Amino acid sequence: MHIALPLIAAYSxxxxxxxxxxxxxxxxxxxxxAATGISGGLSFELNVILMGLLSIVGVLCAQSVGAGDNQQVxxxxxxxxxxxxxxxxxxxxxxxxxxLVLIWTGQDPQVTALSIPYLKHLSGFMxxxxxxxxxxxxxxxxxxxxxxxxxxxxxxxxxxxLTIWLVHGGLGVPSMGLAGAGLATSIVxxxxxxxxxxxxxxxxxxxxxxxxxxxxxxxxxxxxEIMRLGVPVAALVFLEAGLFTASSVLSGIIGAETLAAYExxxxxxxxxxxxxxxxxxxxxxxVAHGVGSRQFVNARKSGMLGMGIxxxxxxxxxxxxIGLPEYIIxxxxxxxxxxxxxxxxxxxxxxxxxxxxxxxxGLQAVAARALRSYKDNIVPLxxxxxxxxxxxxxxxxxxxxxxxxxxxxxxxxxxxGLTAAGSLLAWRFHRLSLRYMMANAxxxxx
Numbered sequence: 022m023h024i025a026l027p028l029i030a031a032y033s034x035x036x037x038x039x040x041x042x043x044x045x046x047x048x049x050x051x052x053x054x055a056a057t058g059i060s061g062g063l064s065f066e067l068n069v070i071l072m073g074l075l076s077i078v079g080v081l082c083a084q085s086v087g088a089g090d091n092q093q094v095x096x097x098x099x100x101x102x103x104x105x106x107x108x109x110x111x112x113x114x115x116x117x118x119x120x121l122v123l124i125w126t127g128q129d130p131q132v133t134a135l136s137i138p139y140l141k142h143l144s145g146f147m148x149x150x151x152x153x154x155x156x157x158x159x160x161x162x163x164x165x166x167x168x169x170x171x172x173x174x175x176x177x178x179x180x181x182x183l184t185i186w187l188v189h190g191g192l193g194v195p196s197m198g199l200a201g202a203g204l205a206t207s208i209v210x211x212x213x214x215x216x217x218x219x220x221x222x223x224x225x226x227x228x229x230x231x232x233x234x235x236x237x238x239x240x241x242x243x244x245x246e247i248m249r250l251g252v253p254v255a256a257l258v259f260l261e262a263g264l265f266t267a268s269s270v271l272s273g274i275i276g277a278e279t280l281a282a283y284e285x286x287x288x289x290x291x292x293x294x295x296x297x298x299x300x301x302x303x304x305x306x307x308v309a310h311g312v313g314s315r316q317f318v319n320a321r322k323s324g325m326l327g328m329g330i331x332x333x334x335x336x337x338x339x340x341x342x343i344g345l346p347e348y349i350i351x352x353x354x355x356x357x358x359x360x361x362x363x364x365x366x367x368x369x370x371x372x373x374x375x376x377x378x379x380x381x382x383g384l385q386a387v388a389a390r391a392l393r394s395y396k397d398n399i400v401p402l403x404x405x406x407x408x409x410x411x412x413x414x415x416x417x418x419x420x421x422x423x424x425x426x427x428x429x430x431x432x433x434x435x436x437x438g439l440t441a442a443g444s445l446l447a448w449r450f451h452r453l454s455l456r457y458m459m460a461n462a463x464x465x466x467x
Contacts, residue, residue, distance in 0.1 A: 038180040038206070039061065039288075039291070040291070041177065042184050042205070043285075043353055044352055045184045046188065046199060047285075047353040048354075049198075051281040051361075052129075052277060053198075054285075054353060054354065055280040056133075056135035056136045056139065056199065057199060058281070058284030059123065059132065059270070059273055059284070060119060060120070060136035061206075062265070062269050062284070063122065063266055063269075064116045064140065064143055064147075066262040067112055068151070069258060070258045071105070071112060071154075072154045073259075074104070075101055075154050075251065076154075076251070076254060076302075076305075077247050077251040077393075078159065078247065079159070079302070079305065080394055081247070081250075082097055082098065082162035082163070083162040083310050084309050084310075085313065094159070094162070094163075095232055096243060097243060098232055099232065099237055100243040100247060102155050103237075103239055103244060104251075105154070109148040109151045110148070113144050113147045114144075116140060116143060120136055120140055123273075126273070126274065127273075127274055128270075128274075129273065129276075132280070138198065138200035138203070139200060139203040142200045142202075142203030143202075145207030145208075145210070146207045146210040149207075149213065149214040152218075153210070156214070156217045156218060160217075160227070161302060164306075168217060172220070179212065180206065180209045183205040184201065184205040184206075186205075187200075187201025188202050257398065257402050257405050260402070260405040260410060261389075261405060261409055264409040264414060264435065264438060265287065268414070268432075271414075271418065275428055278364050279427065281354070281364050282371060282428065283428065283431075285353045286375055286432075288353065289341075290375050293334075293379045293382070293383060294379070296383070297331045297334075297386045297387060301327065301383075301390040304387055304390060305391060308324050308327075308391050308394035312394050317458040318458055320395075320454060320458075321454035321455065321457070324391035324394075324454055325450075328388055328450070332383070335379055335380045338379065342372040342373065342379075343372070343373060343376050346368065346373070349368075349372065350364075350365050350368050350369070370432075371429070374429060374435075374436060375436070377436045377440075378435060378440055381439045381442070381443030384446070384447055385408075385442045385447075388446035388450050389401055389405075389446050391454075395457065397449070397453055401446055404449065405442055407441070407445075408438045408439065408442025408443075409439075411438075412437045412438040412441050413434050413435055413437065414434060416437050416438070417430055417435060418431075420434060
């Protein structure tokens with residue numbers, strides 16, 4: 022928990038930035054909320070996929086520390102920055118043009134039109150958040166996640182104030198509307214990166230890993246290892262993130278009200294997920310340390326403990342979406358707003374369904390990252406394909422459109438897919454970690 026608690030606080034704070042943006046924009050109307058939700062969601066899912074690729078930097082650093090090879094850590098981090106630059110520039114271009122995806126998928130024309138200025142100003146967030154992810158993986162592998170927590174908590178307040186200021190205007194700044202919300206996120210993302218970079222530089226023992234020394238050149242062997250191990254992880258994250266992105270797009274096809282309700286509900290379920298994500302990242306580091314030092318009993322215990330704690334925390338949190346749906350909805354849309362009645366009814370229904378699977382959503386996050394420490398990427402990819410897309414999107418689409426269940430059908434599909442994926446990934450970790458432990462068991466002394 023020494024590693025987990027700061028990471029949970031950090032991820033919760035980063036998630037709170039996105040939620041507060043929705044809260045500010047949602048007061049403008051449900052169309053603005055829908056536009057920010059779907060376009061921002063697509064952008065951030067792309068960022069999360071690339072962060073999945075870069076998470077291998079943390080695994081490699083943790084294994085190097087566990088093996089006592091500290092010199093290799095700095096080399097890995099430098100190559101992580103180079104990889105993030107190579108993938109981040111094209112990703113920035115993609116975000117700039119994401120309105121084309123909204124057009125191709127038949128979203129409400131008003132939602133698409135509102136999304137364009139938001140996306141243009143949001144696109145600047147991609148590179149700094151990828152750079153930030155590399156540094157976050159580095160300090161987490163060295164058990165210094167409190168640095169990430171400090172930066173992330175400060176960023177929440179800065180983002181909220183800046184978003185209100187740029188969206189509504191004031192102090193000589195004209196009202197920018199949704200464009201201001203996108204610009205605020207981009208500015209805060211750069212501030213987060215430079216803030217964490219400053220803290221790393223000011224910490225003497227972290228400077229000892231050579232991040233601020235000369236020798237920044239492409240090392241094909243390390244970059245290729247990051248890509249070789251990271252691409253399957255990115256594919257797994259794509260399947261996971263794509264599950265919610267596809268559900269968002271399908272919700273928009275059903276109607277703008279369904280999309281707005283979806284974005285409200287997703288804002289809540291992001292909270293238990295980022296709690297699980299912080300725990301998952303800490304579990305990954307501890308398991309990777311065990312694997313790197315060939316202490317496979319400890320590696321297995323770390324993974325099982327991480328999954329157990331995650332299940333316990335998320336089970337307790339079920340009471341909130343079931344018992345307090347009106348309070349969650351009230352944060353994002355006012356009672357007098359157009360479409361409030363239908364949006365709130367849909368959101369309440371979706372919250373009840375989502376409460377069923379939030380435990381398994383967290384379980385799959387922890388289990389997948391624990392498996393990542395064993396460099397086990399292919400089998401989890403197949404599990405994700407089956408759970409997220411065959412059951413999740415496939416089953417949800419059948420219920421939504423063929424059985425005329427609408428948005429509720431999509432959420433029942435999510436429940437089936439995440440429950441199956443979480444259970445299968447946890448079982449995979451149990452079997453794999455047991456196999457490693459038995460294969461490396463020390464014979465008893467005679």
